Amino acid sequence: MSVLVNNDTRLLVQGITGNSGATHARGCLEYGTNVVSGVTPGRGGQVFDDKVPVFDTVVEAREESGCNATMIFVPPAFAADSIMEAVDAGIELVVAITEGIPVADMMRVKTKLAHSKSVLIGPNCPGIITPGQCKIGIMPGYIHKPGDIGVISRSGTLTYEAVWQLTEAGYGQSTCIGIGGDPIHGMTHLQAAQLFTEDPDTRAFILIGEIGGSEEEEAAAWIKENCDKPVAAFIAGATAPPGRRMGHAGAIISGGKGTASAKQEALRDAGIVLADTPAEMGAALIKALG
Amino acid sequence: MNIHEYQAKELFDKYGVATPAGGVAETVNQVIEVARELGTDTVVVKAQIHAGGRGKGTFKSGFQGGVHLCDSPEKAGEIAGKMLGEVLVTHQSGEEGKLVNKVLVAASVDIDKEFYFAILMDRETERAVIVASSEGGVDIEDVAENTPEKLIRVPIHPTLGLQGYQARTIAKQIGFTSEQMRPAAKLFAAAYKLFMATDCSMVEINPLVLTTDGEVQALDAKFGFDDNALFRHPEIAALRDTDEEDPREVAASKFDLNYIGLDGNIACMVNGAGLAMATMDIIKHYGGDPANFLDVGGGATEEQVREAFRILAGDPKVEAILVNIFGGIMQCDVIAQGIINAAEEIEMNLPLIVRLEGTNVAEGRKLLEESGINLITASDLGDAAKKAVESVA
Ligand SMILES: Nc1ncnc2c1ncn2[C@@H]1O[C@H](COP(=O)(O)OP(=O)(O)OP(=O)(O)O)[C@@H](O)[C@H]1O
Numbered sequence: 307m308s309v310l311v312n313n314d315t316r317l318l319v320q321g322i323t324g325n326s327g328a329t330h331a332r333g334c335l336e337y338g339t340n341v342v343s344g345v346t347p348g349r350g351g352q353v354f355d356d357k358v359p360v361f362d363t364v365v366e367a368r369e370e371s372g373c374n375a376t377m378i379f380v381p382p383a384f385a386a387d388s389i390m391e392a393v394d395a396g397i398e399l400v401v402a403i404t405e406g407i408p409v410a411d412m413m414r415v416k417t418k419l420a421h422s423k424s425v426l427i428g429p430n431c432p433g434i435i436t437p438g439q440c441k442i443g444i445m446p447g448y449i450h451k452p453g454d455i456g457v458i459s460r461s462g463t464l465t466y467e468a469v470w471q472l473t474e475a476g477y478g479q480s481t482c483i484g485i486g487g488d489p490i491h492g493m494t495h496l497q498a499a500q501l502f503t504e505d506p507d508t509r510a511f512i513l514i515g516e517i518g519g520s521e522e523e524e525a526a527a528w529i530k531e532n533c534d535k536p537v538a539a540f541i542a543g544a545t546a547p548p549g550r551r552m553g554h555a556g557a558i559i560s561g562g563k564g565t566a567s568a569k570q571e572a573l574r575d576a577g578i579v580l581a582d583t584p585a586e587m588g589a590a591l592i593k594a595l596g
Numbered sequence: 597m598n599i600h601e602y603q604a605k606e607l608f609d610k611y612g613v614a615t616p617a618g619g620v621a622e623t624v625n626q627v628i629e630v631a632r633e634l635g636t637d638t639v640v641v642k643a644q645i646h647a648g649g650r651g652k653g654t655f656k657s658g659f660q661g662g663v664h665l666c667d668s669p670e671k672a673g674e675i676a677g678k679m680l681g682e683v684l685v686t687h688q689s690g691e692e693g694k695l696v697n698k699v700l701v702a703a704s705v706d707i708d709k710e711f712y713f714a715i716l717m718d719r720e721t722e723r724a725v726i727v728a729s730s731e732g733g734v735d736i737e738d739v740a741e742n743t744p745e746k747l748i749r750v751p752i753h754p755t756l757g758l759q760g761y762q763a764r765t766i767a768k769q770i771g772f773t774s775e776q777m778r779p780a781a782k783l784f785a786a787a788y789k790l791f792m793a794t795d796c797s798m799v800e801i802n803p804l805v806l807t808t809d810g811e812v813q814a815l816d817a818k819f820g821f822d823d824n825a826l827f828r829h830p831e832i833a834a835l836r837d838t839d840e841e842d843p844r845e846v847a848a849s850k851f852d853l854n855y856i857g858l859d860g861n862i863a864c865m866v867n868g869a870g871l872a873m874a875t876m877d878i879i880k881h882y883g884g885d886p887a888n889f890l891d892v893g894g895g896a897t898e899e900q901v902r903e904a905f906r907i908l909a910g911d912p913k914v915e916a917i918l919v920n921i922f923g924g925i926m927q928c929d930v931i932a933q934g935i936i937n938a939a940e941e942i943e944m945n946l947p948l949i950v951r952l953e954g955t956n957v958a959e960g961r962k963l964l965e966e967s968g969i970n971l972i973t974a975s976d977l978g979d980a981a982k983k984a985v986e987s988v989a
């Protein structure tokens with residue numbers, strides 16, 4: 307059926323009265339997500355769109371609305387504070403959409419997270435969606451279709467590309483997780499792969515990576531030993547000039563590690579079907595299914 | 597963001613990282629003046645560019661070396677005269693080299709031993725990591741490759757920070773003696789404080805030296821800053837030198853566009869870094885050559901799209917423009933309106949291949965159709981790449 311989010315998810319939106327927070331809270335409501343509360347410090351007592359109560363703090367929102375997931379749209383300068391507030395309030399799933407959070411802030415967030423039960427997705431990510439049940443994030447809902455294929459990706463729009471190819475070919479998705487492109491972030495490729503491997507309702511999954519870091523290699527090594535499900539993959543940035551920053555601080559090639567070819571080799575070695583071009587991600591998954 | 601060595605030296609002075617006295621100069625007369633004020637027998641004149649390997653670099657004039665030891669203020673002036681206004685090419689500057697507008701004039705020190713010291717933000721450990729070596733002054737990549745055992749790496753706890761014992765241990769491990777250990781550890785602590793206080797992504801000191809007087813000093817500094825944190829460091833943001841950057845990238849950054857110039861002839865405009873990289877990959881796959889990487893970001897406005905076009909169309913190497921948008925935050929009708937506005941303002945006689953998908957795609961396609969601008973529509977990413985490559989064939 308799905309991982310992490312479903313019909314029982316009760317969503318809080320941090321930064322709900324801001325521009326993009328409001329837009330995307332509405333987008334989630336329209337999709338059918340159960341948006342139960344919002345937080346904007348100083349706006350406690352207001353009601354968003356005549357439907358969603360707004361609180362000053364996450365603790366109040368948790369107590370009053372029983373939220374078990376949060377979507378964060380707070381500006382970069384205050385986003386780390388918001389993530390930590392959600393973690394301290396015991397919110398089970400924290401989805402940080404905000405782009406441009408300083409690396410040092412994320413480093414501190416990660417030490418906080420290490421001592422909690424919360425799961426962080428992002429930041430700088432499109433969010434997570436279980437088609438037909440719950441959308442948390444900025445992805446266009448209509449490209450998805452309920453089904454049994456899992457999607458994991460570091461990049462936002464490249465995820466949409468993959469999902470669209472799957473849907474067009476008639477393959478629905480169990481859950482799609484955008485893990486985000488920042489160098490220091492929450493859920494990793496490996497953790498997402500573990501969730502999909504354990505999920506009885508996911509038949510196969512696709513992993514979309516990027517140059518930089520070693521998460522794809524780590525996921526590949528784990529999949530090789532532990533996962534019997536069909537897996538497909540694509541790595542973006544094979545033609546990026548070495549040493550140049552390509553938008554994600556993450557996409558830096560360092561010391562011979564993290565190159566597209568190193569990642570492709572590790573994935574292939576794990577029996578994963580690689581898409582040659584980003585136009586063939588859906589086709590690679592279908593090929594993996596056999 | 598990067599800064600010049602003379603600016604790094606000012607930060608070192610402020611945070612107490614020991615470094616030889618010196619000053620920056622833009623003319624030969626200023627060089628002589630600074631050298632006289634230093635009052636040392638010899639001074640070092642160093643070309644200020646955003647690239648390493650200056651010492652072994654060559655000026656396009658044929659003059660050798662961007663770092664020179666000079667035994668009088670007059671000699672310093674003479675050497676600086678061969679650097680200022682000239683283009684220095686190093687193994688890191690690219691073939692086109694970098695124009696030298698300023699030189700650093702520093703007191704020369706007598707070096708007993710050279711070391712390597714750096715602090716980097718490391719994604720693997722999710723910490724700041726100190727990298728240090730007894731082998732300074734040479735290319736650290738060679739050390740990493742040939743004698744990795746001579747490089748030590750110490751991750752620093754994000755909230756506890758660098759502890760005194762860690763700094764002392766690093767000093768001993770790279771070969772400082774008992775007497776030298778404390779001044780070395782003091783320099784490490786000051787550098788770490790500076791690194792954290794200014795949101796650096798990298799501070800590299802190569803060489804870190806032990807002088808014949810037993811002092812520990814930083815003779816060179818390369819800094820990288822986290823662009824995402826510049827908002828809280830206006831004094832650092834003010835150190836940006838746009839002369840050191842690709843003018844196309846500078847123009848793009850004024851409009852918050854993420855642009856990197858490349859050498860091909862197919863310009864691309866894409867939303868999202870991952871999709872932008874993937875678009876470059878698929879252009880190459882079909883035998884084409886991308887002219888750039890351009891991510892217009894999640895929530896681009898009409899104005900940003902128009903400026904993006906201006907930059908792409910203004911690049912003389914560009915022979916076709918490929919627009920690939922998968923709207924999430926970004927709405928396809930906004931992109932379409934931006935394209936129409938740009939096409940009306942800028943005379944574009946280039947083939948324009950457009951692939952739109954996602955939020956408000958129907959409205960976007962309709963706007964483009966009704967505008968009457970001449971463009972090639974593509975049904976999917978593969979189709980778009982093929983059509984773009986064909987259009988320049
Ligand atoms: N103040 C000084 N006194 C004496 N020698 C110096 C001084 N500054 C630099 N040098 C010498 O010049 C060499 C090159 O200087 P520096 O490292 O600044 O240049 P570089 O070319 O930028 O080096 P890199 O390859 O690290 O980029 C040093 O290794 C050192 O031996």
Ligand SMILES: [Mg+2]
Nearest residue numbers: 649802803816
């Ligand atoms: Mg040096």
